[in-house]
Amino acid sequence: MYLYQHQLLPKDEVAIxxxxxxxxxxxGIYEVFRVYNGVLFEPEGHYRRLEKSAREVRIPLPYGVDKLHSLLLELxxxxxxxxxxxxxxxxxxxxxxxxxxxxxxxPVVMAYCSEVSRTLKSMQGGIRAVTADDIRWLKCDLKTLNLLANVMAKQHALDQGADEVILHRNGTITECSASNFMMVKEGELFTHxxxxxILHGITREVVLRLARQLDIRCHERAFSIEDLSSAEEAFITGTVTEIxxxxxxxxxxxxxxxxxxVTRRLQQAFEQLIGIDQA
Structure with a gap:
């Protein structure tokens, strides 16, 4: 079933x-929510970001957050x-x-569900990344439908035999095509x-919160490709990729x-948060 405006409809009855x-x-604007055990994960953060995106691109939300939340629960x-x-x-x-x-x-509201399993192989073994110029517009904090630059960046990574691209502006690392980026140096965490x-990632926020709970020192400041070359660890964060x-x-x-x-400690803390059995 799909949500179209305030109605639940079969996919073939949704007429855009x-x-x-x-x-x-x-x-337009969008959000992607994660669901674990039938429950929306960190919905308040998503709604705050949705409201900000709507306000700054001047799209009036057709419903309040409570109504949107109720509709998503029905979906x-x-x-x-x-x-x-x-x-x-x-x-x-x-x-x-x-x-x-x-x-x-x-405004037109449309939503749908997708079954997505946790990408355990990548989470356990890691992924390969390449760097590329960040050619996106200067309002990356808004979650809008203008994603062609992200699509091109992701395909660039795949064409190079990599899994993700790390974007940079004149050598300063920002984020990735569909995720935020963090590195570890001398046991401390760094992120733009x-x-x-950058997009204010919900999983990014959660990871920073978990890191502070684990007494891992965090630095939210810009760093360069050269800094990354001497990093001890690096990881991406995202709704689907987690850590x-x-x-x-x-x-x-x-x-x-x-x-x-450090990455492993954060993964374990995240799994405890979402209620995943680590046994």
């Missing part, structure tokens, strides 16, 4: 207008989703193609500050080329 501004302008229940994701997007609405905001358009150059080690960058090992102890 070709005049929806999401189609020809990418004029999860109708699909009997236990582990997976919920994708929700809100476009500015349907109107003839013209750049200015339409005067009469009503949550400003307009996934990065073991090589541009073909060179990160530290010993294997997941490190």
């Amino acid at each position: 207008s070709p005049d929806d501004r999401a189609y020809y302008f990418g004029d 999860i229940g109708a699909n009997r989703l236990q582990e997976g994701t919920v994708y929700m997007q809100i476009s500015r609405g349907v109107a003839p193609r013209s750049h200015p905001f339409p005067q009469q358009a009503e 500050p949550a400003n307009h150059l 996934t080690p990065v073991v090589t960058v541009d073909g060179k090992p990160v530290g010993r080329g294997e997941p490190g102890p």
